[in-house]
Amino acid sequence: MSVAKSARGVVELTRPVNAIVAGVLTVTGAxxxxxxxxxxxxxxxxxxxxxxxxxxxAGNTTNDYFDIETDQINNPERPIPRGAVAPSTALGSSIVLFAAAGALALVLPLFATAIALLNIVLLVAYTEIFKGMPGVGNAVVAYLGGSTFLLGGAAVxxxxxxxxxxxxxxxxxxxxxxxxxxxxxxxxEREEITTLPLVIGEKRSLTLSAGFLCLMVVVTPVPYLLGVLEIVYLVLMIPVNGVILYAGYLSFGDPKAGQSVLKYGSFLTAAAFIVGRATMIS
Structure with missing residues (x-):
């Protein structure tokens, strides 16, 4: 295995685009x-x-390290299953990244430091502890996804x-x-990983997912009603909510397409917050 090939694989393990987007969302929170x-x-x-x-x-790299066997079935194109990165290299990379994140977190305000360190602990423990707990693992990832905004707010x-x-x-x-x-x-199922759909079934899981999306849509007017965002936010959220509900509907026939559309809906929601906040100060 060449050094250049391994280096590219290590970078790929981190999902750099996703990591940078998460960083942008932290700035959005601030x-x-x-x-x-x-x-x-x-x-x-x-x-x-x-x-x-x-x-x-680091979390993305750690997840791929622990998911070697399942990725050989679900995601064989990823760096470790296809042989671009040795498992030991992936583990070492994740340790270095986590250490750097933890060290930097210590210079933030106390509450922000607490959020960052909690997130690091959850990311380290996720695959080995929480991922195999139906619903709980999903909740941990949900918290981590939303906490990018909390960290930005806590930093200021x-x-x-x-x-x-x-x-x-x-x-x-x-x-x-x-x-x-x-x-x-x-x-x-082949790797005997207990997930929510394997416990309660595919249809019930998708129905639960759709229910959470409906709850999300119900909550969206709250910032406007509290007077913290301008009405332009509420107007923008009308089509965005349509995208979110469509994603839930689409997932029943095509889960891959449904979750992809939902990802864009989430980004559009963040954009609506930015516009709603910007118009308050213009």
Missing amino acids: FVAIGSDVSGSVGPVLIASLVTILATA GDIAVPGVLFLLAALATFSREVIKDVEDMEGD
Whole structure:
């Protein structure tokens, strides 16, 4: 195995695009928390964003390390199953990334440090402990997905508005994770990994996922009703909610397409928050 091939594989393991997006979402949390005042907190915001990127990259790498056997069935194109990266290299990379994220987290405000360190612990423990617990593993991933916004808010000392965004993101992420479990049922069943669809069935799991998406849609007007975002946010969320509900409907016939559409719906929700916050300060 060449060094260049292995290096490319290590980078691929981190899912760099996903990690960078997570970092951007942390910055988003800071912006919706304090608006233009975020320019006075560039240092903490950038550090919090980098912590998120490193921790997400480490978590993705760790997940692939522990999922070698199931990935040979569900995702054989990933770096370890296809032989681009040795398992020991993946493990070493994840340790370095987690250590860097933890060290940087210590310079953040106390609450932000606590969130970051909790996230690191959950990412380390996820595959070996939580992933095999039906529903619980999905909830852990949902928390982690939404916590990017919380970390950004905590870095600038205000989690009120990011807290609502956290809730919406957590609901969407839980639903998406359940849909992904439905998509991966064959491989999980062969490897005797207990997931929610294997316990309660495919149709009930997708119905539960759709229910969480409906709850998400119900919650979306809250920031406007509380007066923390302008009406443009509410207007933007009308088509976004349509995308979210369509994703839930689509998942019953095509789980892969459903969770893909839902991912875009989540990003559009964050964009609506940004616009709604920006118009308050214009």
